[in-house]
Amino acid sequence: MIGYLEGKILYRQGERIMILAGGVGYEVLLPSVVSASMTKGPGDETGLYIYFHQTEKQPKPVLIGFNSLEEREFFERFISVEAIGPIKAVSALCIPIGEIAAAIENKDSGALRKLKGIGARTADKIIATLRGKMAVFAGEHGGEPAGPAPVEENFHLLVLDVLVNQLGHKAAEAKELINQAIKRNPAISSPEELFDEVYRGETG
Amino acid sequence: MIGYLEGKILYRQGERIMILAGGVGYEVLLPSVVSASMTKGPGDETGLYIYFHQTEKQPKPVLIGFNSLEEREFFERFISVEAIGPIKAVSALCIPIGEIAAAIENKDSGALRKLKGIGARTADKIIATLRGKMAVFAGEHGGEPAGPAPVEENFHLLVLDVLVNQLGHKAAEAKELINQAIKRNPAISSPEELFDEVYRGETG
Amino acid sequence: MIGYLEGKILYRQGERIMILAGGVGYEVLLPSVVSASMTKGPGDETGLYIYFHQTEKQPKPVLIGFNSLEEREFFERFISVEAIGPIKAVSALCIPIGEIAAAIENKDSGALRKLKGIGARTADKIIATLRGKMAVFAGEHGGEPAGPAPVEENFHLLVLDVLVNQLGHKAAEAKELINQAIKRNPAISSPEELFDEVYRGETG
Amino acid sequence: MIGYLEGKILYRQGERIMILAGGVGYEVLLPSVVSASMTKGPGDETGLYIYFHQTEKQPKPVLIGFNSLEEREFFERFISVEAIGPIKAVSALCIPIGEIAAAIENKDSGALRKLKGIGARTADKIIATLRGKMAVFAGEHGGEPAGPAPVEENFHLLVLDVLVNQLGHKAAEAKELINQAIKRNPAISSPEELFDEVYRGETG
Incomplete structure (x- = not known):
């Protein structure tokens, strides 16, 4: 739905910021690393990429803001981890995503526990x-290369990402669809084939 | 609710496009045939007809984009088929709708399986x-005319279309309402009469 | 939420109209009496008062359009009748509301069955x-005055109207709250007192 | 989601006001103390801070308007009281918030019952x-100081406020999360530590 907002900053209070666009003030929640990187304040024009969070249990939408599509994409992968929902991820992202990505690639559980x-x-x-799957975000924090992710793991994540963030499936549900598709057709070797098989399975 | 968006393209990534309207960036999912037909890119102004998808199970709205009302109307009929939801239809529309319409009219199941x-x-x-019911979309792909659809089939579809896409009934529920109405009053011969009977049945 | 829309008409198709406001095309459903009274077409600027219909069962909002606040208010009272939901009311409003109001005040069930x-x-x-309660809408169709509605019935309706249309209670639920409040305190003689008693009952 | 609206007043009717922003008229419900303080009328430009109320049971959003962030913050604390929902609070706020705050700080139950x-x-x-916790709102109505609220009560409220109003937890649920966190780690002495412990408890 809403993926970006640009306009005047009405106010900033800790991790809360309000952006005025077309006469409507939208309240946006910032992960602390994003908030820390923002130098602008009330009266300044700004633009933020938005993760639009709305579920059955919580129909009141929560808008979560990022400086770039890349930061948002990191966030979307981070919340594909079981037990990490968008709200928990907002408070967890308190150091640059490059460092988090490197900690993941280096299996540095101690760093993640901070x-x-x-x-x-x-x-x-x-x-x-x-x-x-996170080396692309590690940048100069590039961790010790975990070796290229096995090809099929990469496109699994791509399909998982679309199923969850574009097509609204729950993460667990999407993983189940993918696993069943691969069981039915182990020879799958591209996102398109995996997509086909996921939907063929859904209805036959 | 939202049926159209016009503004600047913020980004395009595969079947995902973001349109900036009034300071708000709306994320839109494009069926591949629509994406393939779009030559515009980031910075260009564009306009898309939108199918607004939101259900109890999936309250986070998904916006699906089309070049024309006709393409959207084809999509709305296509998803009236049991077991074809909007998301599945997005990936299924990967060839021009005229060809799909012709395949339907020609009972060409092989083409549809592609x-x-x-x-x-x-x-x-x-x-x-x-x-x-799809000849109107077949255009120059005009399949071997399936012969005019029996009159009452046409207005059934019209009423079905309004019940589902305007009045928010589920496809199966809407079909049930129509069948009961026709059982109560087989002499029905116009959409208005069918509508009357559907609602008379609802409350008496 | 949304109570009014103004902008350019993008298209009109039977009882469906789309209004472009701020780069967003909003699809609006028109009761036939409203549609019949509209002379404008695609390209013209217009403004419509909106009844925003959204429920648990049908989270996809339906916007219903009216020429005036008065027409919308008539509609809001009309749907307070048990078994008449917004969608059924849209097709029922096919003659001027003054005539419907007069038929109600004159107990003309034959006219209503049309x-x-x-x-x-x-x-x-x-x-x-x-x-x-509908004489105010009867205007020159003024039916044979049903005699002033008993005072308390008028403010019951006012409180009912706010409970349902502003505070989101279901019609049946709101009526129950009002009945219990009056049972607890029969001496109630104003909307404020009735409101107080309704909420005192809710929590004590 | 929506936290502020600015535009032309389309109409005012008792506690209802409609603000036109970007071609869309938003209907806003005003607590009577806010309505009483507003001198503007149809045609005037205005701006209101908005509390966006939407729940599972009541998916049709209700927008509640305030003159300032401070008034809205008072409202958000007021509805953290068990049994006081946003709609009930709208009718309860019929005297200046400073007086209500003073009544709370002075344990003046008689004043609150009015x-x-x-x-x-x-x-x-x-x-x-x-x-x-309400002295900050008492202003010149400053009640007999209840003595500084114990430090940890203040940051509990801060965390409660974010959990409910930003992160969408229900008030009772949020209080339970906080109580458990403090049981697990009584030495907590800052909002950050309390947040950490709340989320550590959520997933371990």
């Missing part, structure tokens, strides 16, 4: 789910 | 549900 | 629920 | 929940 709200178990889940 | 995510069973359901 | 989708039982419910 | 819809039991709940 993120707000991330305990030992969740740190291990993050590494198990995302290792090999 | 659509992404469409298996044999679904192809048969598409033909059983839509044949005789 | 409204699309309104059978005998619903016609009687309309009269039982609204008689004495 | 608020619309507030009975004896709810008045006591308001005092039990908010006393020591």
Whole structure:
């Protein structure tokens, strides 16, 4: 739905910022790393990429803001980890994403445990789910290359990303669809084929 | 709710496009045939007709974009087929709608099975549900005329279309309302009469 | 939420109209009496008062358009009749609201049964629920005055109207709250007192 | 989501006002103290801070308007009292918030019982929940200082406020998360530590 907002900053209070666009003030929640990187204040024009969070249990939309599509994409992968929802991720992103990405690629669970709200178990889940898929975000923090992620893991993530963030499936549900598709057709070797098989399975 | 968006293209990534209107960036999902037909890119002004998808299970709205009202109307009929939801239809529309319409009118199940995510069973359901109703979209791909659809089939579809896409009934529920109305009053011969009977039945 | 839209008409198709405001095209459903009164077409600027319909069962908002606040207010009272939801009311409003109001005030069930989708039982419910409260809409169609509605019935309707249309209670639920409040405190003689008692009952 | 609206007043009717922003008229419900303080009318430009109310049971959003962020913040604390929902609070705020704050700080249950819809039991709940936390709003109505609220009560409220109003938790649920966090780690002495412990508890 809403993926970007640009306009005048009406106010900033801790991790809360309000952007006035077309006469409407939109309240946006900033991960602390994004808030820390923002120098602008009330009266300045700005633009933020938005993750639009709305679920059955919580129909009141929460808008989460990022400086770039890349930051938002990192966030969308981060919340594909079981037990990390968007709200928990907002407080966990308190150091530059490059450092978090490097910690994941380097299996540095200690570094991940320093993120707000991330305990030992969740740190291990993050590494198990995302290792090999975050190097693109590590940048100059480039961790010791975990070696190229096996090809099929990469396109699995791509399809997972579209199923969850574009097509509104829940993360667990989307993973189940992908696993069943691969069981039905292990020879799958591209996102398109995987997509086909996921939907063929859905209806036959 | 939202049926059209016009503004500057902020970005395009595969089947995803963002349109900036009034300071708000709306994320739109494009069926591949629509994406393939779009030559514009970031910075260009464009306009898209929107199918606004939001359900109880999936309250986070998904906006699906089309070049014309006609393409959107084809899509709305296509998703009236049982087991074809909006998201599945987005990946299935990967060839021009005229060709799909012609395949339906010509009972060409083989051609339909080439659509992404469409298996044999679904192809048969598409033909059983839509044949005789899609000639208007076949255009120069005009299939071997299936002969004019029986009059009452046409206005059934019209009423079905309004019940589902305007009045928010589920496809199956709307079909049930129509069937009961016709059982109560087989002499019905116009959309208005059918509408009357559908609502008379609802409350008496 | 949305109570009014103004902008350029993008298209009109039967009872469907799209209004472009701030780069966003909003799809609006028009009761036939409203559609019949509209002379404008694509390209013209217009403004419509909107009834914003959204429920748990049907989260996809439906926008229903009116020429005036008065027409919308008539609609809001009309849908307070049990078994008449917004969508059914859209097709029922096919003659000027003054004539419908007069038919209600004159207990003319025959005239009401000519409204699309309104059978005998619903016609009687309309009269039982609204008689004495619709004279204000009858205008020159002024029916034989039903005599001033008893004072307390008028402010009951006012409180009912706010509970349903502003505060989102369901019609049946709101009526129950009002009945219990009056049972607890029969001496109530103003909307404020009734409101107080309704909320005192809610929590004590 | 929406936290502010600015534009032309289309109409005012009792506690209802409509603001036209970008071609869209937004209907806003005003607490009577806010409505009483507004001198502007149809045709005037105005701006209101908005509390966006939307729940599972009531998906149709209700927009509640305030003159300032401070008034809105008072409202957000007021509705953290068990049994006081946003709609009930709208009718209860019928005297200046400074006076209500002073009544709370002075344990003046009699004054609170004069608020619309507030009975004896709810008045006591308001005092039990908010006393020591509302002095900031008492201003010149400054009640007899209740003595500085114990430090940890202040940051509990801060965390509660973010959990409910930013992160969409229900008030009761948020209080439970905070109580458990403090049981696990009584030494907590800052909002950040409390946040960490709340989320560590959520997933471990």
